[in-house]
Amino acid sequence: MRPVAILSIGQTKVDEHWEKSLKELAGEAAFAALAAAGRDRADALFVGNMLSPLISGQNQLGTFISDWIGMWGAEAVKIEAACGSGAAAFRAGLTAVSSGEIESALVVGVEKMTDKAGHDVTAALATAADADNEGEQGVSFVGLNALVMRRYMHEFGWKHADFAPFSINAHANAMHNPNARLHQAITVEQFEKASMVASPINLLDASPIGDGAAAVLLVPAERIAGPKILVAGSAAATDTLAVHSRRDPLFLSAAYASVKKAYEQAGVSPEDIDVFELHDAFSIMSALSLEACGFAERGQGVRLGLEGQINPKGRVPVCTRGGLKARGHPVGATGVYQIVEVVQQLRGECGPTQVEGARIGMAQNIGGSGATILTHILRAVV
């Protein structure tokens, strides 16, 4: 296995892009990454996407986008792991380059969600759950997370407002990210008064859907002279698909397993992580992710927020560009956005939300309710 580095990044704003199609969004991010590297193609394209067959009637998305961006002839493939599709595509591209099979991989995460009305998107998202045992019961994705959050509050004695810091931090950070979907700071009062979606999850616990695409270009590290962003750790693990099948639905065992491996590969421990782009699809997931990754004891993840440790100047800065909550959650693209944002931090490009002296960053992308979890650790080599 040879070391792999991120040569360049690209992204679109997360938004309701009514005037742009799936391929136009993907192309925008891909062209940005290619242009930043002064290239016009890569050996292969790895596309992360979840909903295109259901929402855009388009399969074979690897070749579809490769064709659109003029990478004719190149190897191309689509990887799907629900909301973890982006990081899964990144990992596939990474493995292909590290194996020596190819010399460059363009990874594009893309999702176009606003071509269908709200109800259809909810039904489409429910295909990430267990169709036979969860979907069949009419449990939506937010419904599953609500059950987990309710249980967490009960077990560990937290109240709903205790989760507010996660959303407040995400919204505050997004104010300084031009590519974020939401530019609107929020308060505890607003958090508590937001419309209920599925109790106890209200509108400000939940990340918004959106259209968007993000891209990175991967090459062998030896090809970059001087400073570079190394992929220091990459691991994937899974849990049961259905939440009810788990021994402990309040513990993200796949996060624990994947982060453990990634820490080992990178030779680091939680205290070495300068910035952590976690998967805050719902506020409860922030708490569970922090716990599984060793930043807090079981049931104490919310405490990090309450103690002011998660903002860019805190001990464990998370969602520094807005997270899923405020940058937005174009599902299959999210994992690549997270990696792009960690790169921006390691390059010191984040302005008011820059984590000072950030050298090691982590991104964790989750498919389903904790079912598929991928963890990546990036390291700035100066």
Added chain:
Amino acid sequence: MRPVAILSIGQTKVDEHWEKSLKELAGEAAFAALAAAGRDRADALFVGNMLSPLISGQNQLGTFISDWIGMWGAEAVKIEAACGSGAAAFRAGLTAVSSGEIESALVVGVEKMTDKAGHDVTAALATAADADNEGEQGVSFVGLNALVMRRYMHEFGWKHADFAPFSINAHANAMHNPNARLHQAITVEQFEKASMVASPINLLDASPIGDGAAAVLLVPAERIAGPKILVAGSAAATDTLAVHSRRDPLFLSAAYASVKKAYEQAGVSPEDIDVFELHDAFSIMSALSLEACGFAERGQGVRLGLEGQINPKGRVPVCTRGGLKARGHPVGATGVYQIVEVVQQLRGECGPTQVEGARIGMAQNIGGSGATILTHILRAVV
């Protein structure tokens, strides 16, 4: 890159499995491959599937199946490249093992097509074409292939009956494959009289859909002492998604590009290939594939059939287990079936359709109308 070998195989019969769900089919093939290797799990699962989101309402199929077969915790992902999904999943698993990232990869291709009525499947399959420019015009998949076949007949002066040997050979070989969907030998007369689907493609030019799953277990070659089946070549290439965008719609440029690379990797040329499992989704594709891979001159692929060269005793044995035409075409599973069948040939397990002394076999899997093409070359090491 370290060499990778196929440790074991598994498959279900291709059929209308009304009584079996997607995961049960996948499990049957996966358990067969694991049991044959005396193992109960692999480090990672790579699932090839195209239609599950549309037909079964199930995404996140990697984790879904990993969970079902008890591979809790393992890395799992789904790869989609339309009808090329199976080989794309195989290549992803191969790359992961060759990179050193994992020590074993279970690859499962699975498709469940009979849960929906005929029209829905046709619409679902059309998502492999260009939704904006082909699907929008109502061109079905068979319609696209019919246009290509008509043009080929016009350009090179062949009549419809000249394609008969492809289907006759496939049906004859399937008689000896218990896992084939169709066990029914056919004649030229039957071929010519079959019901028209989309002129000039009739029912006996077209492969039948079906439910099925196939699996292989990949490990580093060094782990197997003694005889083994090596993956000697693996390459993927793409063409434009829409057939009308191609400079020459009668040349499979992605087949040419991928087979060229695979030949180089394996250090072989067409005359070294003892058996070739090609992608005969429609009879025209057999001709185009043989031409692009160097077995026949442009426009002369059909001649190989007419001269009796494609049966198991001929110069270029194809579809020795029935091919897509008679083994059946459970789209996302097909690429893995092809590899399983090449393994059976290299092991000498094919009874009356055994290619004598087969040592080097090739499988070529195609997504869309020639858009995504993957070629694999396997070699028996004794």
